[in-house]
Amino acid sequence: MKHAIVNFEGERYNAIEQNGQLLLVDGALGQINRLVDFEAVQWLPPLAPTPRPRTILALGLNYADHAKELEFKAPEEPLVFIKGEASLIGHRALTYRPPDVKYMHYECELGVVIGKTAKKVKRDDAYDFVQGYTVANDYAIRDYLENWYRPNLRVKNRDTCTPLGPWLVDAADIANPMHLSLQTTVNGKVTQSGNTRDMIFDVPFLIEYFSSFMTLQPGDLILTGTPDGVVDCQPGDVIVTEIEDVGSLINTITNTKI
Amino acid sequence: MSADQNFTPKGTVYGTLLNFKAELAAMQPQMNQPPYKAPPQAPVLYVKPANTWSANGASIAVPTRVPEVEIGATIAMVIADKKVRFVLMNDLSIPHSSYFRPPVKFKCLDGFLGIGSQTVETNQPQNFKLEVRVNGKLVQSLDFSQLVRPAAQLFADVSGFMTLHEGDVLMLGCDCLSNGKRPVAKVGDVITISAPSHPALGTLSNTLVAEAV
Numbered sequence: 001m002k003h004a005i006v007n008f009e010g011e012r013y014n015a016i017e018q019n020g021q022l023l024l025v026d027g028a029l030g031q032i033n034r035l036v037d038f039e040a041v042q043w044l045p046p047l048a049p050t051p052r053p054r055t056i057l058a059l060g061l062n063y064a065d066h067a068k069e070l071e072f073k074a075p076e077e078p079l080v081f082i083k084g085e086a087s088l089i090g091h092r093a094l095t096y097r098p099p100d101v102k103y104m105h106y107e108c109e110l111g112v113v114i115g116k117t118a119k120k121v122k123r124d125d126a127y128d129f130v131q132g133y134t135v136a137n138d139y140a141i142r143d144y145l146e147n148w149y150r151p152n153l154r155v156k157n158r159d160t161c162t163p164l165g166p167w168l169v170d171a172a173d174i175a176n177p178m179h180l181s182l183q184t185t186v187n188g189k190v191t192q193s194g195n196t197r198d199m200i201f202d203v204p205f206l207i208e209y210f211s212s213f214m215t216l217q218p219g220d221l222i223l224t225g226t227p228d229g230v231v232d233c234q235p236g237d238v239i240v241t242e243i244e245d246v247g248s249l250i251n252t253i254t255n256t257k258i
Numbered sequence: 259m260s261a262d263q264n265f266t267p268k269g270t271v272y273g274t275l276l277n278f279k280a281e282l283a284a285m286q287p288q289m290n291q292p293p294y295k296a297p298p299q300a301p302v303l304y305v306k307p308a309n310t311w312s313a314n315g316a317s318i319a320v321p322t323r324v325p326e327v328e329i330g331a332t333i334a335m336v337i338a339d340k341k342v343r344f345v346l347m348n349d350l351s352i353p354h355s356s357y358f359r360p361p362v363k364f365k366c367l368d369g370f371l372g373i374g375s376q377t378v379e380t381n382q383p384q385n386f387k388l389e390v391r392v393n394g395k396l397v398q399s400l401d402f403s404q405l406v407r408p409a410a411q412l413f414a415d416v417s418g419f420m421t422l423h424e425g426d427v428l429m430l431g432c433d434c435l436s437n438g439k440r441p442v443a444k445v446g447d448v449i450t451i452s453a454p455s456h457p458a459l460g461t462l463s464n465t466l467v468a469e470a471v
Contacts, residue, residue: 053270055307081360082305084270086423147294148302149360154419213367215309
């Protein structure tokens with residue numbers, strides 16, 4: 001099943017995909033069961049609220065080809081940084097590009113949503129702790145890169161710069177998350193393509209690694225890195241980051257501060 | 259204004275590296291060398307996620323592979339629409355000498371952020387002075403008039419590239435000792451942070467214990 005969270009006529013709803021439409025299931029006003037078109041709603045990140053701020057772990061250089069593209073040798077352990085939840089936005093939203101920057105690029109990434117408390121999980125059990133998968137576009141503005149806790153938050157933790165969605169797809173519906181094609185288009189032209197099988201550190205490894213020193217909670221999110229093929233995005237560009245069986249996440253760049 | 263009790267963060271907790279003048283000076287000789295190649299321009303930030311949060315009085319488990327941890331006594335701003343408040347924090351780390359890569363595996367262990375239970379309001383955060391004790395012995399004094407970016411400027415510079423929302427928390431920085439190192443503690447030690455300048459902050463006390471295997 002594909003889950004979404006949307007605003008419709010001023011109310012927030014949990015929804016599921018049904019035959020190319022959204023079935024609004026429940027919201028602040030209780031059960032509703034109403035079918036609406038995709039275009040009729042505002043899409044939010046497909047993540048249920050958590051009692052404490054969710055942890056968002058994001059990988060850098062986790063595809064061998066991308067590491068090569070960026071002139072780094074493949075890391076020997078995961079290169080990870082943490083983002084604040086406020087950087088997330090939904091499907092079909094706008095992402096702000098400051099006027100002075102020269103190089104802002106998308107990063108199409110498989111997002112893994114944790115489903116139950118994970119502490120010292122073994123690789124072989126790791127998938128038991130996954131609720132589902134989503135698509136992330138983890139934008140970076142390379143102009144702001146500095147070699148202090150790199151990639152630094154000015155590059156990676158900006159408002160509107162982490163679109164997520166449209167769906168949270170149940171883990172049971174993804175037969176092999178380590179064999180999914182990824183693709184990004186800019187204004188309809190394919191600029192990035194890869195496959196999750198080329199991750200340096202795969203999903204079970206990452207869950208074992210992180211949970212060895214930090215307890216992951218339901219709703220925590222792991223963004224697993226991006227393959228080769230990042231390009232500059234200009235205001236007006238429509239960026240579609242797509243992962244096989246998980247979804248197509250549409251985003252538009254704007255030069256108007258949001 | 260009376261202090262509220264049992265504070266716990268509602269939003270994301272951000273830490274700030276190299277925001278004490280002495281800490282910055284200690285790094286100066288390396289700043290133009292690889293891997294850094296240049297001094298930092300923007301505030302150097304990191305996140306202390308919810309799994310790291312420890313209340314005042316809580317025991318903090320240290321893995322057996324970690325012989326000692328660095329103490330990061332600091333004051334943190336609690337962002338609010340009207341009046342920001344301030345709280346004690348103890349940002350623990352596994353010692354690490356390189357600041358090139360994000361410090362997740364050094365700073366984000368379960369329980370590795372002690373959080374004071376009381377907050378205070380002030381217009382003059384430069385007047386905060388902290389004392390750090392390990393098993394009752396004074397090991398460090400911090401003077402928040404010695405920040406590279408004072409609280410208001412740090413807030414402004416961070417807000418210049420990301421919105422700090424109500425409930426988010428921004429630590430002002432963790433100083434080093436006169437030798438350029440940071441104070442350390444080990445399993446069995448009690449770390450206590452207090453603010454002689456602002457007794458209403460109470461004390462933040464945590465005991466390091468061996469992680470259950």
